[in-house]
Amino acid sequence: FVDTPPPITMRGGFAVFTVLLLGTTQGFTFSKTTAFSPSRTIITTTTTTSPLKATPIVFRHGHYSQQPLSMASANSMDLSSVPDKRNKWSDSVVSSGKLLTRAVLTLGVMFVSRAAHASGTTEHLHTGQKIANFFRSFGLPDVAVLAIIAAMPVVELRGAIPVGVWMGLPITTVLLASVLGNMVPIVPLLFLLRNERLKALMAPVLERAEKKSKSLGVGSLKKQWVSLAAFVGIPLPGTGAWTGAMASFILGMPTALAISSIFTGVVSAGAIMTAITLAGKKGGLAALAVLLVVSATELLKSKTTEEKQDFLEATPYWDQSTVPTNTYKNKSPFVGKVISTKRIVGPKATGETCHIIIDHKGEFPYWEGQSWGVVAPGTRAKDGKPHAVRLYSIASSRYGDKFDGQTGSLCVRRATYWDPEMQAEDPAKKGICSNFLCDTKTGDDVKMTGPVGKAMLLPEQDPATNYIMVATGTGIAPYRGFIRRLFVDKTPAAEAYKGQAWLFLGVANSDALLYDDEFQDVKEKYPDNFRLDYALSREQANKKGGKMYIQDEVEEYAD
Numbered sequence: 018f019v020d021t022p023p024p025i026t027m028r029g030g031f032a033v034f035t036v037l038l039l040g041t042t043q044g045f046t047f048s049k050t051t052a053f054s055p056s057r058t059i060i061t062t063t064t065t066t067s068p069l070k071a072t073p074i075v076f077r078h079g080h081y082s083q084q085p086l087s088m089a090s091a092n093s094m095d096l097s098s099v100p101d102k103r104n105k106w107s108d109s110v111v112s113s114g115k116l117l118t119r120a121v122l123t124l125g126v127m128f129v130s131r132a133a134h135a136s137g138t139t140e141h142l143h144t145g146q147k148i149a150n151f152f153r154s155f156g157l158p159d160v161a162v163l164a165i166i167a168a169m170p171v172v173e174l175r176g177a178i179p180v181g182v183w184m185g186l187p188i189t190t191v192l193l194a195s196v197l198g199n200m201v202p203i204v205p206l207l208f209l210l211r212n213e214r215l216k217a218l219m220a221p222v223l224e225r226a227e228k229k230s231k232s233l234g235v236g237s238l239k240k241q242w243v244s245l246a247a248f249v250g251i252p253l254p255g256t257g258a259w260t261g262a263m264a265s266f267i268l269g270m271p272t273a274l275a276i277s278s279i280f281t282g283v284v285s286a287g288a289i290m291t292a293i294t295l296a297g298k299k300g301g302l303a304a305l306a307v308l309l310v311v312s313a314t315e316l317l318k319s320k321t322t323e324e325k326q327d328f329l330e331a332t333p334y335w336d337q338s339t340v341p342t343n344t345y346k347n348k349s350p351f352v353g354k355v356i357s358t359k360r361i362v363g364p365k366a367t368g369e370t371c372h373i374i375i376d377h378k379g380e381f382p383y384w385e386g387q388s389w390g391v392v393a394p395g396t397r398a399k400d401g402k403p404h405a406v407r408l409y410s411i412a413s414s415r416y417g418d419k420f421d422g423q424t425g426s427l428c429v430r431r432a433t434y435w436d437p438e439m440q441a442e443d444p445a446k447k448g449i450c451s452n453f454l455c456d457t458k459t460g461d462d463v464k465m466t467g468p469v470g471k472a473m474l475l476p477e478q479d480p481a482t483n484y485i486m487v488a489t490g491t492g493i494a495p496y497r498g499f500i501r502r503l504f505v506d507k508t509p510a511a512e513a514y515k516g517q518a519w520l521f522l523g524v525a526n527s528d529a530l531l532y533d534d535e536f537q538d539v540k541e542k543y544p545d546n547f548r549l550d551y552a553l554s555r556e557q558a559n560k561k562g563g564k565m566y567i568q569d570e571v572e573e574y575a576d
Contacts, residue, residue: 249282
């Protein structure tokens with residue numbers, strides 16, 4: 018019996034220490050998922066050839082002591098037989114602000130073998146090394162094992178490089194195998210994410226990736242490329258090639274651009290991990306500093322080019338004599354490419370609304386307040402003629418969501434018909450064009466006409482003009498373009514604007530709110546120039562006690 022155990026480490030929130038056991042050279046181990054079960058905890062020997070001959074050391078109420086345990090079998094013992102006044106074992110780790118009970122149960126029992134008994138030392142393997150030994154058991158060469166480890170999510174390259182050094186492989190081999198291994202699953206992942214079933218299955222993971230990568234979507238494609246490479250290149254929990262691939266998919270980045278950015282990030286992460294492994298923290302910090310300097314330089318260059326967005330402006334910027342109209346007509350429509358299609362309402366919303374970003378390569382200019390015509394593919398069932406053009410208000414400024422003048426966005430609600438007799442949706446009566454748009458995937462073609470309309474253009478000559486915008490549902494589309502032009506884009510119009518823009522939006526409930534995060538951000542940054550009011554018909558009541566509709570919300574400010 019060892020009176021004072023060796024130094025304690027922490028694993029899974031519990032104190033764990035290694036001890037030698039009474040009168041035996043044989044050891045026993047435990048699983049952290051079962052070893053601390055309050056009601057029944059089983060300890061099993063590492064061998065099955067001889068019965069357990071050990072008394073464990075228990076840390077309880079601040080003291081170490083031997084505890085006699087009943088034998089559940091020849092090779093196991095039941096910790097629940099240890100006497101306790103309240104007949105309950107638990108830990109003393111503070112979790113979620115609660116102190117969980119009085120005693121700490123710690124059994125330290127870590128692969129004590131005859132060799133350990135003789136030499137007094139045991140090699141403690143971390144997760145990556147254990148994984149490596151597992152694959153080695155199949156006779157795979159070390160380079161292949163290293164590539165497999167690098168390809169695994171969570172572990173990735175940052176876990177593979179230390180393993181490669183531990184294996185004794187040349188550092189150049191370690192870096193090459195880790196980088197290539199990390200990239201192998203990324204290309205198929207980017208294509209597999211287009212599958213609706215897989216996307217639905219991975220919805221929770223994609224949501225987490227979206228939260229982590231939210232800031233990456235701001236700016237031009239060049240800025241996104243640099244931001245994504247830096248995100249992947251810093252080897253921290255939650256970053257890496259897998260998360261980067263999902264982020265690029267969510268952002269709608271072109272596949273080739275996303276792959277090149279992720280590859281650059283993986284190489285950067287490889288350099289940092291190699292420096293950390295070989296030169297310790299100082300080497301890793303030096304490599305990280307280089308990455309941050311390069312990334313910051315590129316982002317500053319990108320910011321400089323974006324600082325003044327005036328390449329789509331008239332001269333002067335408020336002159337409407339050059340507004341483009343009907344550039345493309347029904348007989349010769351423009352064919353755009355879908356960059357991304359994303360549902361933008363919550364699960365309790367009444368219906369599905371999607372935000373669709375379309376690449377027009379700068380060949381289909383428009384102004385805020387105009388509409389695009391969309392021609393759904395196929396023909397009409399009644400006469401075999403092509404489907405008619407459907408007009409949709411453009412939901413972005415003329416510079417697009419990417420700020421580069423190469424894209425435009427639509428806000429579309431999927432039109433469906435509920436048949437009361439069938440008690441189900443009737444697919445024969447669904448909206449042809451809205452369903453086509455909401456079903457589009459990255460890379461799909463969209464035939465478009467227009468742009469159409471001058472009635473909804475902003476009168477910008479007087480920068481002190483006040484705007485009152487009233488919308489229900491997807492009627493918000495043109496106003497999103499207005500708000501981005503006045504407060505988000507770095508344009509002469511935004512720089513000059515001194516008036517107040519007031520937006521009223523009516524929807525059924527909170528889950529149906531559209532672009533709320535964007536509007537709240539503008540409200541926070543420009544409290545004197547932007548006002549925002551919502552009418553939630555199923556959650557709010559008007560003055561008379563009835564449902565709060567948009568007209569009721571506006572009426573409250575009649576005075």
